[in-house]
Amino acid sequence: MFLLSNVLATFSVGRVVASGHPNFKSGDLVWGMSGCEEYTLITDPESLFKINHPELPLSYYTGVLGMPGLTAYAGFFDVSKPKKGDYVFVSSASGAVGQLVGQLAKITDCYVVGSAGSDEKVNLLKTKFGFDDAFNYKKEEDLNAALKRCFPRGIDIYFENVGGAMLAAVLPNMRMNGRIAVCGMISQYNLEQPNGAPNLFCLVAKRIRMEGFMVLDYFGTYNKFEEEIAGYLKEGKITVVEDVAEGIENVSAALIGLFSGRNIGKQLVTIARE
Secondary structure (H helix, E strand, C coil): CEEECCEEEEEEEEECCCCCCCCCCCCCEEEEEEECCCCCCCCCHHHCEECCCCCCCHHHHHCCCCHHHHHHHHHHHHHHCCCCCCEEEECCCCCHHHHHHHHHHHHCCCEEEEEECCHHHHHHHHHCCCCCEEEEHHHCCCHHHHHHHHCCCCEEEEEECCCHHHHHHHHHHEEEEEEEEECCCHHHCCCCCCCCCCCCHHHHHCCCEEEECCHHHHHHHHHHHHHHHHHHHHHCCCCCCEEEEECHHHHHHHHHHHCCCCCCCEEEEECCCC
16 A cells, blocks of 8 residues: 555555546446545556456455465566475465465475464464465564474575565575565564664575565566466365455554554455445
């Protein structure tokens, strides 16, 4: 989310009420960037995507079939370049991006471990999302020891969502020629003085490739992504968990809750139901 003019903007799903654009007509279901409001004026309709699988829950287009899903897909396949049998670690693994990365790793026949901030979320990773293992980072006194326990042979792919102490612990546990896809660093966003990352020489010694990416660069691949993930959803190969708040008045509380890990799965706010 960010400020667009004086309105908080976010990715959302909606129905076109009126349109002056030839590619969209009244009644079309779309997803894309809009304001956090009951009705919103889209001045750049080229940023909208039509919903091609309305038979699936529309909320999926804010998560697994929307921006977070494409983030997970692009970051895992295009940036991380997984191979069968790779050892994969995902931080913030129960969130909208992390939960899909882990499931894509299993579909690719990788071994995957996730970290999360509560026992409930850890259990969810192992029982619902099919992770091979998971741990509650808030209960671990030594993150390095936790990673060595979960990855005695080391980590091939780290899908980075957290930064800070977790990144510092991951680097010595990476294998030779490992890959780190930097999606986000949520532990650093609200710090006046962000934490530096020690152990960076591991990038040199272990020939690790660490690459940041932005999902905006992959919007051109959206149709391919949508068809593949919709197929997995219909086949039951991907499971989705959403955290739904009701009413536009709860947007602020839902947003603030993200930074303390209060949500489980993709955080949604429902403005109106059909």
